Amino acid sequence: MYDHHEALSGKGDDGQKPTYIDWAEYEGEHPWSWPERSKWFGLGVAILFNSSTAMNATGYSTTTEQGTREFGLDDIEWLTGTTAYMVPVALAPLFLSPLSEVFGRRNLCLITIFIYTMMYLPQALAPNFASIIVGRIIQGVAGSVGNTMVGGFVADLWPKSKRSVPMSFFVLMVMTSQGIGSTACAWTVQYHSWRIIFWWQAAVALATFGVMCIWLPETRADVLLAWKAKKLTKETGRTHFAKGHDEHVSMLQTIKHNCSRPVLFFTTEPIVTSLSLWGGFVWAVVFLSLRGVKYVFAPYGLSAALKSTTLMAYAAGGLLGFFSNLHGARIYSRALAKGKARPETRLIWSMPAAVLTAAGLFWMGWTARESISIAVPIIGFIGFAWGNYIIYTSVLVYLADCFETYSSSAIACQALMRNATAGVLAVASDPLYLNLGVDKAHTMLGAIAAGLGAAPFVLYMFGPQIRKRSRVCTRLAREEEEKKAAEQGAKQVA
Incomplete structure (x- = not known):
């Protein structure tokens, strides 16, 4: 499963040269080697988060007529709620993506979808428009992980020569979710209050959080290898590092x-x-x-x-x-x-x-x-x-x-x-x-x-x-x- 390489220089915490481990190509536990059924199941779970963010992005505009009447705003003011959501979705990955290199994709997704779900509450219960804007800014930051990281799951699970079909399926789910989100929200507004939209989307996001807690796997190979190195260090008493893992690159350097x-x-x-x-x-x-x-x-x-x-x-x-x-x-x-x-x-x-x-x-x-x-x-x-x-x-x-x-x-x-x-x-x-x-x-x-x-x-x-x-x-x-x-x-x- 693993190739072990002695370091040419440097010593571990035990005073000995550390052992570097690496994946043997396409063997064992590497995500590329998982059964196809497991890969597609893992991708499907990740897509749930992405679909929730897509429905949120397109569904908000359907609340314009009711929302503007309640808070005394014009349409352009209300639609800044879309901007408040989409701009953080665009910018936040520049700062959040390095976290997946340290904490892994699973942990980052679980933390952010929990925050994302909670941010529906200030929108559903909003006493004023400022509450909606603040909620959507924070939600956009958290939702950016679900919006952008699914492509990372595809890269984690399939080599480049085999990514075309799963990537195509991912984009199909994005566009389908956009259509469903806008349609479902429009019909909700026609028969109910605009606040109901945020309640049912919160329920969808909460259900997604539950599914991800149970079934979302960690797929990032270098994180899995780093975890394996720590496990070997604990079991053998000898320091192990994942090959190619640079312990000296700071989070700030990565963000920069x-x-x-x-x-x-x-x-x-x-x-x-x-x-x-x-x-x-x-x-x-x-x-x-x-x-x-x-x-x-x-x-x-x-x-x-x-x-x-x-x-x-x-x-x-x-x-x-x-x-x-x-x-x-x-x-x-x-x-x-x-x-x-x-x-x-x-x-x-x-x-x-x-x-x-x-x-x-x-x-x-x-x-x-x-x-x-x-x-x-x-x-x-x-x-x-x-x-x-x-x-x-x-x-x-x-x-x-x-x-x-x-x-x-x-x-x-x-x-x-x-x-x-x-x-x-x-x-x-x-x-x-x-x-x-x-x-x-x-x-x-x-x-x-x-x-x-x-x-x-x-x-x-x-x-x-x-x-x-x-x-x-x-x-x-x-x-x-x-x-x-x-x-x-x-x-x-x-």
Whole structure:
């Protein structure tokens, strides 16, 4: 199970050289070696937390009419509650993710979901709007773990070559939960008080906390190995360390690293910049649409709950995107078998997705007319959601392939842009539609999506040349060449 390596220098607490332990490749207790059923069960439990945060993010806007009347606010003031939630979701992982390296994913998830659940109380019982804002800020910080860490569970449980399907399933659950959250909350508001929304979401979160306490496994390999080293130290009386575990890196250094590198990637890596802007914008449109459906489907005389039910288009589009990604995974596998799987192969489906998102926005804006069947703009909505799903997943896997050991920083930059933009633009929906009208608003949004959607076409054609000019990609290529040279040298010696 473990390879033991004597340290070349230094001594443990017992005055002897410490023993370093490492995983034997794909053996025993390493999460990659767990049975597939155990992996999927563990991922499913983690997704429950993520789904709760997604329903929270999209459900809040449905409380606007009742909440503004009770506290004497205008719509924009009330919708800052979405910003108060989404901006911490974007920023907090920069500070919280290092904690998983020390305490593990399970412990961090359990602590944060408990705080997340408790923060529903000041919102459900709020005597004033300030209570809601404070509750949502704290809830956003805690919920950021469930929002962003599921991707980490996927990486923990599957090697890179096998992550496509579980990552696709994760994103499908995100988009389905967004549609369910907005729809369920809208129907709740139509027949009950807006406060009931926070009560039933609290019940869902509390049930999730109970399930996670019982069944959520620890999946982070370096933490499991560190725990094993401590156990061996206790059993043998001789100091053991996990190989590669740097006892001298402080939490402050790790946080500084996490905060600075995404900013560095965004400002110096054109690949990260273009994909972060593109993915961030289309994700922000999701949150614009939470209020936008009120205006888009106004000609059809629907109730507020029925208008919000159209947001189930995200679930329908996500399902189409899921099957598209399965096809994309097969394309990549065939290319890999032929030795031609360059990272840009991951972008093949993202090119039609760029067309789908822009066309879907134009379609909705130009066809939402009383004289045209409601099914027509809904089809455009599904097309936008379909493209959005593909963008979400293809950008993640492409950045992972391009930047490999530095992929977490590239993905963190993209996630930061996505959630921060969504939080900031969430309050712009009413002014946008009231000032421009549905047709002009969607024309503007579609034009921006079309412009930013040039990114996958450019990267697919010129990605290899761009990567050659990237400092990070060049360094990774050099390290790979040095590794191959070392392996060849070892074979010649043998």
